Amino acid sequence: MTEDRRQERARVVLVDDHRMFRAGVRAEIGQTEETGVEVVGEAGDVDQAVTVIRETRPDVVLLDVHLPGGGGVEVLRRSSSLLSAATDPVRFLALSVSDAAEDVIGVIRGGARGYVTKTITGRDLVDAIFRVAEGDAVFSPRLAGFVLDAFASSDTAPVDEDLDRLTQREREVLRLIARGYAYKEVGKELFISVKTVESHVSAVLRKLQLSNRHELTRWATARRLV
Numbered sequence: 001m002t003e004d005r006r007q008e009r010a011r012v013v014l015v016d017d018h019r020m021f022r023a024g025v026r027a028e029i030g031q032t033e034e035t036g037v038e039v040v041g042e043a044g045d046v047d048q049a050v051t052v053i054r055e056t057r058p059d060v061v062l063l064d065v066h067l068p069g070g071g072g073v074e075v076l077r078r079s080s081s082l083l084s085a086a087t088d089p090v091r092f093l094a095l096s097v098s099d100a101a102e103d104v105i106g107v108i109r110g111g112a113r114g115y116v117t118k119t120i121t122g123r124d125l126v127d128a129i130f131r132v133a134e135g136d137a138v139f140s141p142r143l144a145g146f147v148l149d150a151f152a153s154s155d156t157a158p159v160d161e162d163l164d165r166l167t168q169r170e171r172e173v174l175r176l177i178a179r180g181y182a183y184k185e186v187g188k189e190l191f192i193s194v195k196t197v198e199s200h201v202s203a204v205l206r207k208l209q210l211s212n213r214h215e216l217t218r219w220a221t222a223r224r225l226v
Contacts, residue, residue: 010133013041013056015049015075016064016095021118025062025095028122035126045069050078057082058090059133063112065096065103072096076110080175081190083111084168093132095125104143114138163223165207171225173200177213178220 009032014022022042030039040056043049046069053061053075061079065072072094076083082090094107094115104115113132116125117140128138166174169190176186183197190197201213210216 008036008130009038010036010060010129011038011040011056011058012129013043013049013052013058013061014039015043015052015061015067015072017044017067019044025125029126029129037126037129046071046074046078049075053079053082053090057088059088060129061090061092062095062129063092063107065094065098065107072107072112073110076107076112078189080111080172084172091132091135093128093138095120099140099143104139115143116140117143162208163225166204170200170204170207173197174204174216174220175225177201177204178217178225180217 012029014025016022016025022044026039026042029035029037032038040058041052043052044067046067049061049063049067061075063072063075067075072092076092079090079092083092092107092112094104094112095118096103096115097118099117107115113135114128114137116128116138120128120140131138163171172190173186176189181189183194183201186192186197187194201216205211205216208216208219210219
């Protein structure tokens with residue numbers, strides 16, 4: 001790590017259902033004056049994680065894959081508005097004992113910027129945190145191949161001109177509506193008013209030439225957006 005890097009600060013939330021592991025990570029990386037990492041929150045399940053992440057708006061979330069309440073993928077789904085924020089987005093780095101391809105691919109598709117296993121050293125973890133905070137993608141060496149193979153496969157969706165007509169916020173609203181969220185729930189998830197949600201839904205229906213939310217759900221499901 002360079003001298004410049006040591007002078008920076010990265011605010012981090014630890015999400016893992018094993019308290020002893022969180023304590024170990026905090027002890028390893030949380031000496032802020034030495035590492036530049038400030039641990040601003042911890043969580044042991046999905047609901048706690050979403051609450052702490054929203055309250056603290058960290059630079060990076062260290063996210064375990066397997067958590068009570070739906071796992072790391074559910075944390076990412078419920079944090080979608082923070083992931084896509086225009087300024088100061090929250091970035092996620094998976095930190096897990098699992099090196100299974102389905103776990104790696106699942107959280108990367110969910111929006112995580114990287115995936116490292118718990119065999120990583122403290123020094124390398126600090127470096128990974130800063131790289132992810134800066135927008136880089138970071139993987140333990142053998143895991144990068146899983147991601148490359150997955151996104152190079154024929155299952156990867158082609159460019160969709162219809163989807164490209166939508167703004168980022170309209171896409172977020174589209175996905176939540178297609179998952180069955182009520183307008184009020186969408187507003188709460190994205191921190192916008194119900195009236196704004198209605199406006200976005202109207203814009204999506206108009207741009208996609210759809211008549212109602214049922215058609216919208218079928219459209220999104222066909223494109224694997226749900």
